[in-house]
Amino acid sequence: MKELFDGVVRFRDEDYADHRELFENLGDKQDPHTLFVGCSDSRVVPNLITRTMPGELFVVRNIANMVPPYRETSDYVATTSAVEYAVNILNVKNIIICGHSNCGGCSALYQSEESLANVPKVKKWLELASPVKKKAMEICGDDAGKREWVTEQVNIIQQVRNLLTYPYIKERVNKSELILYGWYYIIATGEVYNYNFDTGYFDLIGNEQ
Known part of the structure; x- marks a missing residue:
C-alpha cells in the first residue's frame, strides 16, 4: 500500500x-460529455486511453463492460442507475461501450459450472451475455482462438443494443441528441477500434479513410 x-x-x-x-x-x-462503460479489468484505464481530464467522462465499470437490458425493477441496480443518472441528470452527449482483448469475463462464458462455483454472483452476472455466447458459437464453432476476439466484439455490439432498450436513450438517439459508440481496445498494442454501424465492422481509430 x-x-x-x-x-x-x-x-x-x-x-x-x-x-x-x-x-x-x-x-x-x-458536466461530463460522455458516459464510458468499460470493464473492471485493471488494464483498462478510461482516462488514459482517451487522454481526457477529470470532469470529462462519467465512468461505469463492471465485469465484461455489460449493460443489462432495460426492465422495471425495485432491485438495487448499479449499472442501470448509473446509466440513468448519466443520461437523464448529466445529459451526456455520447455513450461508449468499451470492450477489450483478453477479457476474463468473456472467457468465463466458456468455463465449466465447477470452475465458477466459488463466484456465484459473477456466474449470475454473466447470464446477461448468453446471447453473446450463442452468437459467437454460431460464428466460430470449436475454433477457440477465433472465438476469443469474436466473443469480445459481439459482446460490445450486444451491449450497444441493450442500451437501445432504454426508452429515454432510444428517444435521444432518434433525436440525434445522443450518440452511441462501440470500442474494442487491444491491450498489447494500444489500438482502439470503433464499431461502424453501416458496415458491421470495427475500424481502427486514427486510420479512417
Whole structure:
C-alpha cells in the first residue's frame, strides 16, 4: 500500500498543483460529455486511453463492460442507475461501450459450472451475455482462438443494443441528441477500434479513410 499512499501525495503536490483551477471549478459540479462503460479489468484505464481530464467522462465499470437490458425493477441496480443518472441528470452527449482483448469475463462464458462455483454472483452476472455466447458459437464453432476476439466484439455490439432498450436513450438517439459508440481496445498494442454501424465492422481509430 505504500506506493498508493505515496501516489496520493504526489498527486496533491504535482498533478493537483498543475491543474488547480480545473479542480477548483469541478469542486461544485460536473458536466461530463460522455458516459464510458468499460470493464473492471485493471488494464483498462478510461482516462488514459482517451487522454481526457477529470470532469470529462462519467465512468461505469463492471465485469465484461455489460449493460443489462432495460426492465422495471425495485432491485438495487448499479449499472442501470448509473446509466440513468448519466443520461437523464448529466445529459451526456455520447455513450461508449468499451470492450477489450483478453477479457476474463468473456472467457468465463466458456468455463465449466465447477470452475465458477466459488463466484456465484459473477456466474449470475454473466447470464446477461448468453446471447453473446450463442452468437459467437454460431460464428466460430470449436475454433477457440477465433472465438476469443469474436466473443469480445459481439459482446460490445450486444451491449450497444441493450442500451437501445432504454426508452429515454432510444428517444435521444432518434433525436440525434445522443450518440452511441462501440470500442474494442487491444491491450498489447494500444489500438482502439470503433464499431461502424453501416458496415458491421470495427475500424481502427486514427486510420479512417
